[in-house]
Amino acid sequence: xxxxxxxxxxxxxxxxxxxxxxxxxxxxxxxxxxxxxxxxxxxxxxxxxxxxxxxxxxxxxxxxxxxxxxxxxxxxxxxxxxxxxxxxxxxxxxxxxxxxxxxxxxxxxxxxxxxxxxxxxxxxxxxxxxxxxxxxxxxxxxxxxxxxxxxxxxxxxxxxxxxxxxxxxxxxxxxxxxxxxxxxxxxxxxxxxxxxxxxxxxxxxxxxxxxxxxxxxxxxxxxxxxxxxxxxxxxxxxxxxxxxxxxxxxxxxxxxxxxxxxxxxxxxxxxxxxxxxxxxxxxxxxxxxxxxxxxxxxxxxxxxxxxxxxxxxxxxxxxxxxx
Amino acid sequence: xxxxxxxxxxxxxxxxxxxxxxxxxxxxxxxxxxxxxxxxxxxxxxxxxxxxxxxxxxxxxxxxxxxxxxxxxxxxxxxxxxxxxxxxxxxxxxxxxxxxxxxxxxxxxxxxxxxxxxxxxxxxxxxxxxxxxxxxxxxxxxxxxxxxxxxxxxxxxxxxxxxxxxxxxxxxxxxxxxxxxxxxxxxxxxxxxxxxxxxxxxxxxxxxxxxxxxxxxxxxxxxxxxxxxxxxxxxxxxxxxxxxxxxxxxxxxxxxxxxxxxx
Numbered sequence: 001x002x003x004x005x006x007x008x009x010x011x012x013x014x015x016x017x018x019x020x021x022x023x024x025x026x027x028x029x030x031x032x033x034x035x036x037x038x039x040x041x042x043x044x045x046x047x048x049x050x051x052x053x054x055x056x057x058x059x060x061x062x063x064x065x066x067x068x069x070x071x072x073x074x075x076x077x078x079x080x081x082x083x084x085x086x087x088x089x090x091x092x093x094x095x096x097x098x099x100x101x102x103x104x105x106x107x108x109x110x111x112x113x114x115x116x117x118x119x120x121x122x123x124x125x126x127x128x129x130x131x132x133x134x135x136x137x138x139x140x141x142x143x144x145x146x147x148x149x150x151x152x153x154x155x156x157x158x159x160x161x162x163x164x165x166x167x168x169x170x171x172x173x174x175x176x177x178x179x180x181x182x183x184x185x186x187x188x189x190x191x192x193x194x195x196x197x198x199x200x201x202x203x204x205x206x207x208x209x210x211x212x213x214x215x216x217x218x219x220x221x222x223x224x225x226x227x228x229x230x231x232x233x234x235x236x237x238x239x240x241x242x243x244x245x246x247x248x249x250x251x252x253x254x255x256x257x258x259x260x261x262x263x264x265x266x267x268x269x270x271x272x273x274x275x276x277x278x279x280x281x282x283x284x285x286x287x288x289x290x291x292x293x294x295x296x297x298x299x300x301x302x303x304x305x306x307x308x309x310x311x312x313x314x315x316x317x318x319x320x321x322x323x
Numbered sequence: 324x325x326x327x328x329x330x331x332x333x334x335x336x337x338x339x340x341x342x343x344x345x346x347x348x349x350x351x352x353x354x355x356x357x358x359x360x361x362x363x364x365x366x367x368x369x370x371x372x373x374x375x376x377x378x379x380x381x382x383x384x385x386x387x388x389x390x391x392x393x394x395x396x397x398x399x400x401x402x403x404x405x406x407x408x409x410x411x412x413x414x415x416x417x418x419x420x421x422x423x424x425x426x427x428x429x430x431x432x433x434x435x436x437x438x439x440x441x442x443x444x445x446x447x448x449x450x451x452x453x454x455x456x457x458x459x460x461x462x463x464x465x466x467x468x469x470x471x472x473x474x475x476x477x478x479x480x481x482x483x484x485x486x487x488x489x490x491x492x493x494x495x496x497x498x499x500x501x502x503x504x505x506x507x508x509x510x511x512x513x514x515x516x517x518x519x520x521x522x523x524x525x526x527x528x529x530x531x532x533x534x535x536x537x538x539x540x541x542x543x544x545x546x547x548x549x550x551x552x553x554x555x556x557x558x559x560x561x562x563x564x565x566x567x568x569x570x571x572x573x574x575x576x577x578x579x580x581x582x583x584x585x586x
Contacts, residue, residue, distance in 0.1 A: 010488075070490060072454075073463055097484040100450045101466060108420060108455035113545030116449050133554070134447050138340040139349060141447075142550045151545075185463035185498075188479075189491040199485050205585075229586065247504045248483070253336045253445050254360045254504070262585045273336035279554070283583045285575060286562075296562050301578055303571045304564030313572045321576065321586065 001123060003029040004088035005037045006079050007051065007059075008098050010070070010190075014047050017094045017157035019054055024160050025092045026055020028123045032168040033057050038082035038175075040075050042068035045172055052170040054162070059170050060085055066179035069187040070098055073180040076105045081177040083110075083150060090128060095154040107152045113145030114152040119159050128153060136253040136276035158259060193248075200251060205231035205262045208251055208278070211238035212267025212289070212307060219244060221308070222266060225315040228322060234258065236268045252277035264314075266307040270295025287311065324379040324473075326369040327435040329426055329453065330362040330398060332391050333446040342551045349551060358394050361441025364502035367509040369439050370402030372473060380404050382433055386411050386425050392525070400512035400520035407433075407526045413537055414530070418546035419447070423455030425540070428533040430456060435497065437478070442467045442501045450501075457499035465492050466501030 005025040008015040029035035036058040048059040062078035093099035095117040107114035121130040129144045145151045207226045235245030253273040263281035286299035335355040373379040383403040395406040443450035457464035470481040482490045530537040563571040579586045
């Protein structure tokens with residue numbers, strides 16, 4: 001089966017989960033000859049060497065000044081050119097801001113089926129099937145694409161293994177694609193946003209606060225703990241709605257779905273919509289005065305107590321341990 | 324300026340999602356339906372544009388069942404000027420591309436200057452339809468927009484991506500803009516707003532009215548959800564209470580290091 005994998009890069013740095021998509025692609029393709037990848041950007045040709053041994057014989061490279069910054073129309077054109085060059089029947093990518101932007105556009109353009117954010121993915125004959133979380137993970141849906149000349153799928157990061165099997169020369173094949181007129185859409189700038197911490201969705205440790213924090217100022221005790229353990233600070237919807245935390249800090253169904261190794265919830269009661277966004281965290285620590293708080297049902301470890309006493313002590317102990 | 328907002332009914336975020344005994348579907352009997360939360364930011368932005376211009380249309384459009392009407396009326400209560408419901412009868416479980424095909428026809432029939440939608444719907448979590456509508460119309464789009472300025476026939480849109488980065492676009496109208504939370508603060512409906520909403524124009528259409536052959540669309544559905552399962556349950560955790568706070572904190576730190584090995 002001819003498979004094409006979209007490798008993402010920003011500022012010349014390959015997205016690590018793209019290797020996960022490539023490893024899956026190599027598996028579905030069955031041979032390195034049938035598996036190809038596509039890189040889009042400016043001065044990105046050298047990145048092809050980084051995917052050598054991950055199962056693709058060819059890396060199509062669209063390398064041009066017009067593709068330096070991400071632009072949905074330009075990147076869709078570039079991936080489309082690679083699909084045609086390779087004769088791809090399956091196109092894989094990552095369910096990232098870029099993958100989730102480019103893939104629906106191409107699926108519409110090519111009248112193709114699309115499965116997004118897969119946590120498992122298989123191929124039997126022509127049928128591509130997999131599992132995707134829906135309702136922020138409150139249910140898992142079995143999804144199938146059986147028809148169409150091309151099928152699109154993106155995978156959830158940090159779920160599939162990245163495996164260097166040694167197969168695949170990753171030989172560069174240069175490709176050209178057209179960029180849209182500036183008057184249609186132009187990326188003027190890519191800049192750092194207000195926050196300098198790791199994004200919640202990429203954080204491996206998160207300290208999250210709920211309504212019990214009672215003020216924006218009190219979030220500083222969470223910031224102190226986060227600084228000590230290298231975590232990003234999150235918040236429940238109740239805390240955000242009360243103005244104690246900003247929107248980009250919200251974890252939950254209408255906020256961010258997070259998947260850290262450690263999630264510390266302080267004064268978070270654990271509403272359904274909050275837990276939908278963090279229940280897949282590997283280890284959950286809950287701190288709450290109410291022993292009946294639903295958050296304790298998903299907690300790996302819990303302390304029934306006042307967060308204003310518990311958190312500073314936790315910070316002090318962690319500091320002892322880690323420094 | 325003529326603005327069109329695409330909305331979708333979704334289960335309330337506090338809803339328990341229950342899977343039918345045979346695993347074939349989500350039980351929706353006791354679900355409370357709301358407008359997809361991100362669509363509320365889309366509605367608010369459209370209404371703000373109309374207010375700033377002092378005139379204009381804000382059409383609130385939905386592909387759904389008859390029950391979606393009351394949700395559209397709620398959007399009219401906060402400033403929408405006209406409702407448009409395209410019946411999804413026979414296409415209730417159609418995939419996102421099929422929905423986009425119908426909505427693209429609905430948009431084309433209205434020829435708006437600007438289309439808004441929510442960044443994604445919180446039921447299937449796909450983030451497909453707005454982008455697909457743009458593609459089918461041959462329009463550009465920017466999704467997950469946290470800031471927007473419309474000047475004449477162009478707009479400046481900021482889009483939040485991973486790593487705390489922001490992409491800034493200049494985009495020509497007509498286009499599709501997917502609203503993120505930071506875009507604005509949706510208003511609540513006023514009592515006069517609610518009263519007026521019921522009298523605002525409301526069109527009910529079938530796909531056929533838009534020149535869409537529903538049977539052919541149904542036959543062309545590519546992506547199918549074949550069933551659902553519950554996420555795996557977490558094993559019971561260790562919860563400490565009633566002891567000295569310092570003792571409890573010590574225990575948890577020890578467990579984090581020695582049992583969970585995450586510190």
